[in-house]
Amino acid sequence: MTIRLTIAAAAVAGAAALAGCEGDDGARGPEGPAGQDGQDGAPGAPGDDASRSSISLSKIGSFRNPEAGFDEAAAEIVAFDAATAQLYIVNAQAETVDIVDLSSPSAPTLSATLDVAGDVATARSISADALGAANSVAINGGVVAVAIEADPKQDPGYVAFYQATDGTFLSAVQVGALPDMVTFSPDGAFAITANEGEPSGDYTNDPEGSVSIIAMSGGAGALTDASVTAVTFEAFNDGGDRAGELDARVRTPRPFGASVAQDLEPEYIAVSDDSTTAWASLQENSGFVEIDLATAAITAIWGTGTKDHAIPGNELDASDDDDAIRITNWPVKGLLMPDSMASYGVNGKTFLVTANEGDGREYIFDTDEAGCDAAMGLQDFDDGECLVYLDEIRARDIVDPDEVGATIDSDLAALFPGAATDSDGDTIPDLFEDGALGRINIIATEGLADASCLNSGGQPTAACVYEDLITYGARSFSIFDTSTRSMVYDSGSDFEVITANRLGENGFNASNDENDVDSRSDAKGPEPEALALGRLEGRTYAFVGLERVGGIMVYDISNPESPDFVQYINTRDFSEDPAVDDAYNPASGDLGPEGIVFVPAADSPSGNPLLLVGYEISGTTAIFDIDVIAP
Structure with missing residues (x-):
């Protein structure tokens, strides 16, 4: 604005100077031809509607299964069927789905329960003991889909389909390992699952992550395993046809030499309004898989990048040990x-x-001390549990010579100006004190100059050099x-x-x-x-x-x-x-x-x-x- 005012003032001054020149004006010449129209300017930013409405939420009702425990995932994912005014609630602890009458939203009542594990076991001629928790539920066009994992969860899971009007079981199809989320495309043509493929706690079994696309064209009652198309990631493995297409921003630490396909873990699905494209979030990898639904082809795998908490507007409270609410800028980034x-x-x-x-990665299993000693990775035994892999470390432990004693490079070190000697006699940069950044959880595998310095359990060694400190989420x-x-x-x-x-x-x-x-x-x-x-x-x-x-x-x-x-x-x-x-x-x-x-x-x-x-x-x-x- 200042520049425009300056230019305008100069123009006025120039006009005044010309007006002050002596001499008579000449006769006006003939009018020249009209010039061509100029190009349209760029569209302006959308304006705010000064009369627009807003919204306000207020709680009017609540439901709780009387058999529900505390902290046992008795109410996780919810779905609603408008035609029957019924609310479907995943009760993971019971491997069931509760159906709740919501015709009076302020007074919801339990009307039925779907025995998902029992229905799938009967339909697939397997033992109910081979099935684990129900993880997700979705509804479209009068059809209910429920994703249920296997036991062990590294085995292929299933999606069960029901009729929304009365809960009648229709079919069950097999999908990938650990179907963590199921949804429908808006047009109802596809049901889609994100199959996380998490490894076992001792890391002896690590299935590949995948996305399953279930074609609904023949109706839910006629579904078979042939209706399911698996979208997999083998082509992105080392030496694969598409290995060079993987976005460098996608995190793939690949513990114990895992392949890219094993490391990618789909978590959640979103579908475009026109039902042509699906995206799966890769939570631990901080990225997305983009899928063409008509061809079941992956069009891209791309990453989110990091967030710089040193930039104004991105502040955070980094310590649980400072006896204060201190939301400020810190020299860390967030994945x-x-x-x-x-x-x-x-x-x-x-x-x-x-x-x-x-989300961090922690692989832990129950065993005795001898079993832990024989395991791969960290082999950290405590009270009947063996920790074999952990990608989390507190910021202070990275630089503490009594813990890891790794190095932060000179550019990063410049952000930590002072140093102090703690009660143990160790010199620690002042921002690494517990009341500052010392206790924040850092992703041990990220921000390294060379990740080969890590030990097999995902933890840094004294040979590591950190160029960035990167936190979870x-x-x-x-x-x-x-x-x-x-x-x-x-x-x-x-x-x-x-x-x-x-x-x-x-x-x-x-x-x-x-x-x-x-x-x-x-x-x-x-x-x-x-x-x-x-x-x-x-x-x-x-x-x-x-x-x-x-x-x-x-x-x-x-x-x-x-x-x-x-x-x-x-x-x-x-x-x-x-x-x-x-x-x-x-x-x-x-x-x-x-x-x-x-x-x-x-x-x-x-x-x-x-x-x-x-x-x-x-x-x-x-x-x-x-x-x-x-x-």
């Missing part, structure tokens, strides 16, 4: 590691919205443009700033099963995990569940590059202990949001839009009414 995600369209482009939880939600495969928005420090302002010393960065304030600051903070999108009054909203401290963050994301914070609602009571005598204390409220579903007004039994949230720690499912607030 986004998205869990839940969803897609939406704006002006012909598709965007992915991600909840950036973060980003304590935020992000929006990615799928056409450019780049981030266009991140919520920065919002979640910690907002929860600090609302909860303060009563609950800031507490965990989901106890009320110790600040206890999660060193480990992923509020831990955003659950996510759903909803369309209201022509605007798109994101609902993000914070797994640890609890509550739902609401944002208007109609403009993907400039979302607006709308509301934070937390139905947890921090004055009450979450558990009493190891049993859930109902007075503590809802703990650990895991799955969210948005119900538009047209599908809602009350006529108002609803938000349905499953809480895995408390075993409760909350029903929120969404009010549209007039401008």
Whole structure:
């Protein structure tokens, strides 16, 4: 603006000078031909509608299976069938799905239970003992799909299909190892699973991750294993046809010499509005797999990149040992590691919205000391458990000569200006003290000049040199443009700033099963995990569940590059202990949001839009009414 004013002033001064010249004006010449129209200017940024409405959530009902325990995943993923007004809740602890009558949202009641393990065992002629937990449920066009893992979970899992009207079992098909999430394409043509393929605790069995695409064209009752197409990653292995296509930003530490296909672990699925493209989040790898559904072909595997917490706007609280809420910039980065995600369209482009939880790898199994000594990896034995692999380390331990004594390179060291001698006589850079960055959990395998310095159990040695310190997750939600495969928005420090302002010393960065304030600051903070999108009054909203401290963050994301914070609602009571005598204390409220579903007004039994949230720690499912607030 200043430049424009300066130019305008000069023009006025020039005109005045010309006007002051002596002499008569000459006769006006003939008018010349009209010039060509100039090119159109670039489109301007969308303006805000000064009269637009907003929304507000309020809890109106709750359901809890009377048999549910505390912290036993009795209410994880939820789905809703509009035609029957029934809510389906994954009860992982019982290997079942609860069906809840939601015709009166303020008074939900249990109407039936699907014995998923029993139904699949009968249909597939296998023992029910060969099946594990139900992990996910989805509904489309009157068909219910339930993903269930095998026991052991390294074996192929299954998807069971039911009729939504009465819960009649229809079919079961085999998919990949550990189907962690199932969804339908919007047109109902496909059911899709993210098969995580996690290894066994002793790392003697590591199946490949995969995505299964189930063609629904013949109807759910006619499905067979031939209806399933496996999308696998062998072509991206060393020496594979597509090995050179793997985005360098995709994290592949490959413990114990695992292949790329073993290392990639699909977590969650989002599908484009036109049902042509699916994306699978690779949480531990911090990336996405993009799949053409018509051909079941992988079009790209791309990474999220990191978030720089030294940049203003990206602050975080890094310590659980500073007796304070201290949200500030630190010289660390965050690997986004998205869990839940969803897609939406704006002006012909598709965007992915991600909840950036973060997740470490820890391989541990039950054995005696002799069995642990014979195992590969770390061989760290404690009280009947053997730890063979861990990619987590506290920042202080990296530089502490009594722990690892690794090096941070000169550029990184310059960000840690001072040093102090601790009570043990060790000289530690001051920012590595426990009250600063010392206790924050760092991904041991990342930020290295040369990863060959790591031991076989994923931990650094004194030979390691760290160029960056990288933490788990980003304590935020992000929006990615799928056409450019780049981030266009991140919520920065919002979640910690907002929860600090609302909860303060009563609950800031507490965990989901106890009320110790600040206890999660060193480990992923509020831990955003659950996510759903909803369309209201022509605007798109994101609902993000914070797994640890609890509550739902609401944002208007109609403009993907400039979302607006709308509301934070937390139905947890921090004055009450979450558990009493190891049993859930109902007075503590809802703990650990895991799955969210948005119900538009047209599908809602009350006529108002609803938000349905499953809480895995408390075993409760909350029903929120969404009010549209007039401008």
